[in-house]
Amino acid sequence: MNAALDTKEASAWRIRARQFLAPEFVTPAILLAPSILLLLVVIAYPMLQGFYFSFTDGLLMKSGDFVGIANYTKLLSQPAFWHSLRFSAIFAACNIVGCYLLGLGLALLLQMDMPGRGAFRVLLLLPWIVPSLVSIVSWRWMVNDERALFNQIITLFGGDPIFFLSDSNWAVTIVILIKIWRSFPFMMLSLLAALQSIDRSLYEAAAIDGATRWQSFWNVTLPQIKNISIVLCLLMTIWSVNDFDTPWLLAQGGPANATENLVVLAYRYTFARNDVGMGAATSFITLFVLMALVFFLLRLQRRS
Amino acid sequence: MASLSVQSVKKSYGTVPVLHGVDVEIKDGEFLILVGPSGCGKSTLLRMIAGLESITGGTIKIGDRVVNDLPPKARDIAMVFQSYALYPHMTVAQNMGFSLKLAKRPKAEIDAAVRKAADILALGSLLERTPKQLSGGQRQRVAMGRAIVRNPAVFLFDEPLSNLDAKLRVQMRAEIKELHQRLGTTIVYVTHDQIEAMTMADRIVVMHGGVVEQIGRPLDLYDRPANLFVAGFIGSPSMNLIEGEANGAGGFVAGDGAVLPLSGLKAPAGRDLVLGIRPEHLELAEAGTPGSIAGKVVVTEPTGSETQVTIRVGKTDLLALFHSRLDAEPGDEIHLRAMPSTMHLFDKASGRRLD
Numbered sequence: 001m002n003a004a005l006d007t008k009e010a011s012a013w014r015i016r017a018r019q020f021l022a023p024e025f026v027t028p029a030i031l032l033a034p035s036i037l038l039l040l041v042v043i044a045y046p047m048l049q050g051f052y053f054s055f056t057d058g059l060l061m062k063s064g065d066f067v068g069i070a071n072y073t074k075l076l077s078q079p080a081f082w083h084s085l086r087f088s089a090i091f092a093a094c095n096i097v098g099c100y101l102l103g104l105g106l107a108l109l110l111q112m113d114m115p116g117r118g119a120f121r122v123l124l125l126l127p128w129i130v131p132s133l134v135s136i137v138s139w140r141w142m143v144n145d146e147r148a149l150f151n152q153i154i155t156l157f158g159g160d161p162i163f164f165l166s167d168s169n170w171a172v173t174i175v176i177l178i179k180i181w182r183s184f185p186f187m188m189l190s191l192l193a194a195l196q197s198i199d200r201s202l203y204e205a206a207a208i209d210g211a212t213r214w215q216s217f218w219n220v221t222l223p224q225i226k227n228i229s230i231v232l233c234l235l236m237t238i239w240s241v242n243d244f245d246t247p248w249l250l251a252q253g254g255p256a257n258a259t260e261n262l263v264v265l266a267y268r269y270t271f272a273r274n275d276v277g278m279g280a281a282t283s284f285i286t287l288f289v290l291m292a293l294v295f296f297l298l299r300l301q302r303r304s
Numbered sequence: 305m306a307s308l309s310v311q312s313v314k315k316s317y318g319t320v321p322v323l324h325g326v327d328v329e330i331k332d333g334e335f336l337i338l339v340g341p342s343g344c345g346k347s348t349l350l351r352m353i354a355g356l357e358s359i360t361g362g363t364i365k366i367g368d369r370v371v372n373d374l375p376p377k378a379r380d381i382a383m384v385f386q387s388y389a390l391y392p393h394m395t396v397a398q399n400m401g402f403s404l405k406l407a408k409r410p411k412a413e414i415d416a417a418v419r420k421a422a423d424i425l426a427l428g429s430l431l432e433r434t435p436k437q438l439s440g441g442q443r444q445r446v447a448m449g450r451a452i453v454r455n456p457a458v459f460l461f462d463e464p465l466s467n468l469d470a471k472l473r474v475q476m477r478a479e480i481k482e483l484h485q486r487l488g489t490t491i492v493y494v495t496h497d498q499i500e501a502m503t504m505a506d507r508i509v510v511m512h513g514g515v516v517e518q519i520g521r522p523l524d525l526y527d528r529p530a531n532l533f534v535a536g537f538i539g540s541p542s543m544n545l546i547e548g549e550a551n552g553a554g555g556f557v558a559g560d561g562a563v564l565p566l567s568g569l570k571a572p573a574g575r576d577l578v579l580g581i582r583p584e585h586l587e588l589a590e591a592g593t594p595g596s597i598a599g600k601v602v603v604t605e606p607t608g609s610e611t612q613v614t615i616r617v618g619k620t621d622l623l624a625l626f627h628s629r630l631d632a633e634p635g636d637e638i639h640l641r642a643m644p645s646t647m648h649l650f651d652k653a654s655g656r657r658l659d
Contacts, residue, residue: 201389204356209403209450210377219402223393 054280060270064277071281080257080265081282085289088261091176091247092240096233098180103187110188111195121192128185136249139178140165165251168258175259179246183239187232194228195221230301237293241286262286306367306380306457307332308353308490313362315348322348324514325362335484335491339501340511340537347462349511350494354383354460366457382451383460386467388443390435390450397422397431400449421452424486441472448483461493465500477503498538502526510534528648532655535580535648541612544586544622546579547652562618565595569644572658580648583612586624589641596641601632615640 019025054071058064075081110121127135142149146161155161164170198221206216244263247253253260253268260268262282270279308330315323323345330336338346351357353364355376364371371379382403390399398405400421401414422428425445435443444464451459461480465473481504484491495501501508502522510517510525510533517537518530529535535543548558550571555563556579564579571577589596599615599622606612611630615622615638624640632638649658 199387199389201385201387202391204354204376205383205385205389205391205450206402207356208354208376208381208383209454210406215406220391223391226393 050280051284053276054284056277058276059274060276067277071277072285075278075281075285080260081285083257084260084262084265084282087172087259088241088263088286088289090172091179091243091261092237094176095179095183095240096236098176099184099187099236100229100233102180102184104191106184106188107191107195110192124188125185127181128183132182132245133249135182136178136245139174139181140250143174166255168255171251171255171258175247175250178250179240179243182246183236187236190228190232191225194225198224227301230297234294234297234301237297238290241290241293262289306490308458308492309363309365310349310353311363311365313349313352313364314360315345315352315357316360322514323352323360326511326514326516328509328516328519330490330492333488333490335481335493335504335506336509337493337495337501337505337507338509338511339495339498340517342496343513344511345514346494346496346509346511350460350462350492353379353458353492354381355379380457381460382454382456382458383462384444384447384451384464386463388435388447388464388467390443390446392435395432395434396427396438396446396449399435399446400453402450403454417453417455418449421449424452424483425449440468441476444468444476445479448480452483452487457490459489459491461491463495464493465495466497473500480504499540502538508538510537512537528657529580530657532578532580532650535650535657539582541583541623541625543580543582543648545650546581546620546622547576548579549573549575549577558618558620560619562597562620564597564617565641566644566647569647569649570659571649576652577658578650578652580650581622581642582646583623583625584627585642585646586622586640587642588626588628588630589639591639593639593641596639598637598639601634601636601638603634604630604632606630 055066055068056064057067057070106124110117110124143151143164145151146163150164151161162170164174202220202224203216206220211219241261242263243261244267247259247261247264248267251259253264257265263286266279266282266286268279269275269282308328310326310328310330312325312327313323314321314325326345326349328336338349340346348357352359353366355371355374355378359372366379366381391402394402397415397418401418404414404417418431419428422431425448427442427445427449430438430442430446435446438446444467447464464480465476468476477500480493484504493500493504502525505522507519507521508525509519512533518525518534520528525534525538529538529543532545536545546556546558546564548556548564550566550573551557551563552573554566554568556566556571556577557563558579566579591598597617599617602614602616602621604611604613606629609627611626611628613624613626613630613632615624617640622640650656651658
């Protein structure tokens, strides 16, 4: 009985082995091997390495000892961490809502037949095309101190100069606004493409059914762009939470830690405080938070 | 229900004229079909009636109300689109009830109207599905259901069957005709398919190049086409049109010199004419029968119920359609004749029918 089972199992193994050795499996495997290997080396290895670092007390110049989950427990007890988490959430939420409303509004405008539409489309893409260093530093010049462009305009109209980057409320506002300015073109372009793929006859049917413009926007346009909107929000979430350029180049996470998001915090731990373990732990918590959000949004999309 | 009146209606896009003044009077409860080749302006005219295109000139009246400047929803019409234009995210029931929902009617009333329309169209079991889960024919029916629910004064159909396969098209043709007999609502229907027009319409408007070529009942168009365009457009296979002139001795001399007997049909001599004979009106004759001509078989195309034969007379190819089986090989000589009452004469220059 047992022997019979063994031979049966053995033959099953042989069949599977034969499948793996068949040319239609071997050839693609050989062809794919170099790129899989490369991905393992440049993505999987650093990631696992970083994950290991988050359980050590290493320094930049010296690898440390295994300390278990000490970095994580310490991090969760830090007010600075909770502040960064909160700022990251506000930053991402404001950016998504701002970009979506601005992007959708402009996409609806650009979809209309009007002269100079092509030129507008190109101009509106510029904030997205300009390298972040160039655009953010230019913005900093415009809001930096009392003699910067914005303050000159304010004083011209008789107001008092505002210290945009020294006042924490203003700094948060400016960082968010500039992030929206930098990322709305992508939203606009994607939504424009989605709007243009909607069958025109749906609008005609809605007009005959008695829909006002608002009703046909609500009942035809929005449902038709719902899926792409969820995907765009997903991308915007990832890009906002992972954004280092905007808060760092504008205000170095300051004043104090007002504009310090999780990524800036991880950078601070690692390179300013020479604490690789805490830096890595911060990065991985960011990753977990993002994965949870992505999971939630993907489920939302699958359900529609 | 209402009559519909289209009075010298014009349409241009910028400086390009598309409709050059169209006049059609549609009676209450009539099934009127606009037919013509693509680009003839039939769909534009329908969309102008619907209010989806502005009217450059003229008047459109639904009932006794001028609707030129009314938005589509105020015209009391319903339209079935070529693409069906069903709202993809709504169920069949929601699609059909959408107009009533927008009109803020009570839910019970909407449900009852949807249920009634679904019963008429046998859609009862599909009410909770989305359009994606339906076949082409079912979508077509839902689109009609959406129109029925509104209980409009006029139904407008824009090439509704052109996305269906041939078999389903024949079936839907009968269903739409039955629907019209049942509801009795005025219908304006656009198609490029003359078979659809012939089989369904009370009256047909043949359009070409932005003008109306002829308006009439299907068999009137078939029996007495007013001009060369209608003669060639209505009927399948198309009418044989032979250019030539009358010789004054009861014969018609084709361009290549072949003489066809006119068998007593009166034709003015000395001007360029076109003789039209439908393929199904050519019949086989014994050699030597008065009024018959001889020709050589070029191609035979049997379909079972009928046989389509190309016959060369002189240098002119004639198409003949026989309902009997024909035992002939290419190259065989056969004799044909046509009754003078089934022949049509047109003036070549103006294209108008003579007589």
